[in-house]
Amino acid sequence: MPKTTFSREEIKSFAQLSPFELKDTFIKIAEAAQAGEPGQKGKSQVQMLNAGRGNPNWTATGPREAFHALGYFALSESRRVWTADDLGGMPERAGSGARFDSFVRRHPDLPGIELLQRCVEYAVERFGFDKDAFVHELTDSSIGDTYPVPDRILGHTEQIVRAYVAEELFDGRPPAGTVSYFATEGGTAAMCYVFDSLTKNGILAKGDRIALMVPVFTPYIEIPELDTYGFDVVHVEASLFAETGVREWRYPAEEVAKLADPSVKLVCLVNPSNPPSLALSERVTDQIKDIVATANPNLVIVTDDVYGTFVPGFRSLAAELPHHTLLVYSWSKHYGATGWRLGVIGLNDDNVIDRMIAEQPAARKARLRERYGALSLEPDRLRFIDRLVADSRQVALNHTAGLSLPQQVMMCLFSLFDLLPEGQAYKERIRGIVRKRLDLLLEGARMRIADDEQRAGYYVELDLLAEAERVHGKDFADFLEKNYEPVDPLFRLAEQTGVVLLNGGGFDGPQWSVRVSLANLDDLDYLKIGHHLRALFNDYAEEWRTARAG
Numbered sequence: 001m002p003k004t005t006f007s008r009e010e011i012k013s014f015a016q017l018s019p020f021e022l023k024d025t026f027i028k029i030a031e032a033a034q035a036g037e038p039g040q041k042g043k044s045q046v047q048m049l050n051a052g053r054g055n056p057n058w059t060a061t062g063p064r065e066a067f068h069a070l071g072y073f074a075l076s077e078s079r080r081v082w083t084a085d086d087l088g089g090m091p092e093r094a095g096s097g098a099r100f101d102s103f104v105r106r107h108p109d110l111p112g113i114e115l116l117q118r119c120v121e122y123a124v125e126r127f128g129f130d131k132d133a134f135v136h137e138l139t140d141s142s143i144g145d146t147y148p149v150p151d152r153i154l155g156h157t158e159q160i161v162r163a164y165v166a167e168e169l170f171d172g173r174p175p176a177g178t179v180s181y182f183a184t185e186g187g188t189a190a191m192c193y194v195f196d197s198l199t200k201n202g203i204l205a206k207g208d209r210i211a212l213m214v215p216v217f218t219p220y221i222e223i224p225e226l227d228t229y230g231f232d233v234v235h236v237e238a239s240l241f242a243e244t245g246v247r248e249w250r251y252p253a254e255e256v257a258k259l260a261d262p263s264v265k266l267v268c269l270v271n272p273s274n275p276p277s278l279a280l281s282e283r284v285t286d287q288i289k290d291i292v293a294t295a296n297p298n299l300v301i302v303t304d305d306v307y308g309t310f311v312p313g314f315r316s317l318a319a320e321l322p323h324h325t326l327l328v329y330s331w332s333k334h335y336g337a338t339g340w341r342l343g344v345i346g347l348n349d350d351n352v353i354d355r356m357i358a359e360q361p362a363a364r365k366a367r368l369r370e371r372y373g374a375l376s377l378e379p380d381r382l383r384f385i386d387r388l389v390a391d392s393r394q395v396a397l398n399h400t401a402g403l404s405l406p407q408q409v410m411m412c413l414f415s416l417f418d419l420l421p422e423g424q425a426y427k428e429r430i431r432g433i434v435r436k437r438l439d440l441l442l443e444g445a446r447m448r449i450a451d452d453e454q455r456a457g458y459y460v461e462l463d464l465l466a467e468a469e470r471v472h473g474k475d476f477a478d479f480l481e482k483n484y485e486p487v488d489p490l491f492r493l494a495e496q497t498g499v500v501l502l503n504g505g506g507f508d509g510p511q512w513s514v515r516v517s518l519a520n521l522d523d524l525d526y527l528k529i530g531h532h533l534r535a536l537f538n539d540y541a542e543e544w545r546t547a548r549a550g
Helices: 008-014 019-035 061-081 096-106 113-127 131-143 155-168 186-200 218-225 253-260 282-293 352-358 362-372 384-392 405-419 421-445 464-472 474-483 488-497 523-549
Strands: 179-185 209-214 232-237 241-243 264-270 300-304 325-330 342-348 459-463 513-517
Touching: 008 488, 019 488, 061 096, 061 113, 061 131, 061 405, 061 421, 096 113, 096 131, 113 131, 113 155, 113 405, 131 155, 131 405, 155 179, 155 342, 155 405, 179 186, 179 384, 179 405, 186 218, 186 300, 186 325, 186 342, 186 384, 209 218, 218 232, 232 253, 253 264, 253 282, 342 384, 342 405, 352 384, 405 421, 421 459, 421 523, 459 464, 464 474, 464 513, 464 523, 474 523, 488 523
Parallel strands: 209 232, 209 264, 264 300, 300 325
Antiparallel strands: 179 342, 325 342, 459 513
16 A cells, blocks of 8 residues: 555645535545546546444334325314315314324224334323323424423423333433423434533633543534633543553543543533543542532533433443433434434532522522523522523524424434334344444454443444554554654544544544444445455555664
8 A cells, every 4th residue: 555645735625624524625525536536447446435424224114114104194184173275274283193003993904003003002101291291392393383392302202212211321320300301303403502502601601711521522512612601610530441552441530530530610511432442431420429529519510411222221320420410312323213313411409500690699590590580570590401401592582492393203203213112122133233343343453352241332432553562562553653743643543544534643542543433334334344454554554664674
């Protein structure tokens, strides 16, 4: 594999970009490599393999069929009220449960109708729903003919989401009290809303000290750097090694101890991590619990648990430290639903944020009273979870806030599907997919990673410099650092093989690490990527030997 045609200065310049923007550069390079040289006879042998972005190449078809079956019933309910060519009416609640049962009997061959029926029956039985009320919520919401009411999340949907999160993210052992949820436009919107409302409500101020448990999803790095926030960021680094050249991607106790500083007001983490894809260890969880109980009792935690369903027995910090933790979750990865934009923010009703707001100085309380005064006669009593909703629409548009109702129906059906046996079988299948792909990648690359039962395997982060030291010793690793930029391997891969990966340094990981998404290509493509990585490594080693010989 020859050297890249890009100069070291050009590579250094590109490395300043966010990894997701740099990815677009790699895609253009890989597309050019796949197209071949102008005037070249025959087809290029380069096949672009984009393992940069984490959009899965699977989808959950069952709940989607149920959603579309519901749509046919909902339209029949609309036409029942008012029919005039393409004009219908608003579905009625009274008797909707019985009409749904009749529709199911009359349309036994409609794709998705059996699963939809099981979802409805399960929800009515488990949660004690009034059938007319629940069926009407599903029906009217799938039509999308009203504003979201309640604006935070629909009533039945919240109970179903609460049960889903309890099973999948709290290991079936939810914390005491009630967790309230705010349905958002994916985890992306949730992140934006959390930072905005914490600042608007005086929990954070510009320049405050926060902590990030790194490596971490890049927006958690970039948002605090915006001039809106300008936070002083402390990094809690996953710097432990299992052995020479093999990273554990675990946090040493002395790194976690940084959270004991009372000036650290917030800590953000992705759990399981992105890109290492490991769930937080019990040791670190216990250390954080001890810190909150003693040295830093006002610490606010934001945990983004989108990959939690890929780890058996996963238990979120939102379950272990419910009074301090804002939970961010999205259905996008588990269900292959990135285009649906389905997420939630969860917060226990008994929480430190509401307490800190209540204890604020009179002047700040007065300012917040003015901000939220149009929403309540007692704005001081407005919960933070509801302030999030109002702030998401600049307060003035609170009356039209809320996630689109058809989106909430899809969220509801995904969650109910998971609670059924077929949803649990689906979960095991997608876990098996990423595990197989990881094995194929490592087989091709001949690289070693730490054994870890808490590995989600949605991504893997490979430290190429550590691998260099493991295979050929420190002299080889020093040679790479001296002669090449950390992203040089990514330019070579894109230009010579068509492989697109992301730079781990962009996630505040080791500069020479790379992120491989195990979710978005066919299984055997990962074996090919592994072979390309090993060939790349061998080329660097040959250049090192040549330099030594000279």
